Amino acid sequence: MSQRYVVGALLAAMAFVLILLGDHPVVLTAGQNQGGFRGSGNQKWVGTWATSLQATGDIRFANQTLRMIVRTSLGGNKVRVRFSNAYGAVPLVIGAAHIALRAPCTVVYPGYRFQPGPPPIQPPPPGGTCATVAGSAIVPTSDRVLTFGGSPSTKVFPGAVMVSDSVDLDVPALADLAVSFYLPNIFDSSSGNLITRHGTAKQTSYISASGAGDLTAAAVMPDGTALTVSWFLVSTVEVLASEQAGVIVALGDSITDANVSTQDMNSRWPYELARRLNAQTGHRPMGVLDHGTGGDKVTWDSTAPPLGGNDSGQHRFDRDVIAAPGVTHVIVLLGVNDLRNSGPPPDNPATIVTADDVINGYKQMILRAHSAGIKIYGGTLVPWWESIFTNDNWTHEKWLKHQAINQWIRTSGAFDAVIDFEKCLADPSEPRKMLQNYDSGDHLHPSDLGYAHMGECIDLSLFK
Known part of the structure; x- marks a missing residue:
């Protein structure tokens, strides 16, 4: 069998598994798949997800909640999050923040078809619930409040990074996490400010309606929530x-x-x-x-x-x-x-x-x-x-x-x-x-x- 057909079969199998996981979640315990490298109590902080930061002036936040969906690569038993104001000219105020496991959702993959351009061809979004507001749901028992030096809120000064306190959470490898945070003030591109983000996430995340308030503890984001395929203001997730x-x-x-x-x-x-x-x-x-x-x-x-x-x-x-x-x-x-x-x-x-x-x-x-x-x-x-x-x-x-x-x-x-x-x-x-x-x-x-x-x-x- 040629290599191209082997790879095709693997990708098709991956799509099938994604749909199954929508109904039958598989949760790995922290440390699983670490074999002889589990250690004997000696642990360190490592990145499990990160993205490169870019500046934009094309969005405005005001008294609303963002829920960013990120994909882990490595599991751990504690987690913490880095927020970034790399390109900001004014402080970024975070009123509250949570982290949780994303609840299972479905992806119905129609299959990728070669379509020669021009213009450049972007494949359409898949079917299923992940690309809808329903995909913002979390596993309620996994929800954790993030704090910053013991405080539930923080201020990230221009150019700075803020690392949250760690929380106990069994984070599986190859799983989706929901990082939710509330921006109580107007945060936009006025006065020379720029918003820190990663433009092409290829991952559906969620932004509440302007003025919706603190929804960081919501089991699912409400109707009126906008979908985005960018990651805003979150740069790294670390696990122990x-x-x-x-x-x-x-x-x-x-x-x-x-x-x-x-x-x-x-x-x-x-x-x-x-x-x-x-x-x-x-x-x-x-x-x-x-x-x-x-x-x-x-x-x-x-x-x-x-x-x-x-x-x-x-x-x-x-x-x-x-x-x-x-x-x-x-x-x-x-x-x-x-x-x-x-x-x-x-x-x-x-x-x-x-x-x-x-x-x-x-x-x-x-x-x-x-x-x-x-x-x-x-x-x-x-x-x-x-x-x-x-x-x-x-x-x-x-x-x-x-x-x-x-x-x-x-x-x-x-x-x-x-x-x-x-x-x-x-x-x-x-x-x-x-x-x-x-x-x-x-x-x-x-x-x-x-x-x-x-x-x-x-x-x-x-x-x-």
Whole structure:
């Protein structure tokens, strides 16, 4: 049986399980799947979920509650949450906050179909209750009040992070958590303020109606609640895990962020990596943190407003990698957007970079990772031959840069290991192109199947 059909069968099976879990929840106890690494009372804080932060001025909050749904990668018996006001110019006031296990909900996956663009094709949301207000329901017995230095409310000053006090909660691996918090004041983009968020969550979360008040303890959000596919103001969830636990940061662009994937399907390749790690018997417990942002580059920050809309990989390396709780490894998959530049044609000559510019950026990341005792693995750039994604100005000259970068990643020995994502996704009969089964249709982003396959192409022995 060919590899593409094996992967397809696995993805279909995953969809079936998601529907079953809607009616028959499977709850793992903390420490399960940790084998010989359970430890003997020695534990440490590690990240189980995180996202990269971006600035926006396009939303306003006033006396309302947000319920953000996040996906764990590693289990633990205590949990705490990081809230961020990274791009704010005024203090963020949190009036109350809770964390709970999300109640089971259903995802009816219609299957991903290759649809060649243009325009770029975004798969439609799946059916089921997860993508509705009903999906905001929590398991009431799991609901915990979050405090900050013993207080139920806090103030997060501009540029700062606020870590909640820890609470006892058996957090399963590969489970959905609901982080609810109440914003009593007006918090908007007036007076130069920007809202900290991650734009492309590919996960349904919930925002109450303006003026609805404190709903952090609600078993389910009320009618009138808006759906969002962004994460706001929450940056990291940490669990207390065994001393032997590690954390893998996936630092990337839209291919790591799974921008062209089906909502609520958890199709990111870092999530598939987490699934595989948890399925191993006696494996070292590892958290996997997805720090991909659409359009991200090694070199340039986004030149479009607002400032902070998309910081480059070098810019955010210390925040997203070095400061990640419990980090031991980082996988870098960046560089395609440095070559794509910005369109429509002609490209902006001020932001055109060479292959050496990108490689020098990698060298700086490697130096910083090694200085912090972190293993760093290089991912080869995926096939994007004749990409037709938004504003692409594909040229053969850019492809030559692509080849030079991948040749350096494979042969320089600068990275501690190489993960050959290009080979993973390439069409064997035409290696410059992505295999159609793995192609979303824009010849740049993988499909749901392609993202899952990327996670399957990673050698798990790299994380022993």
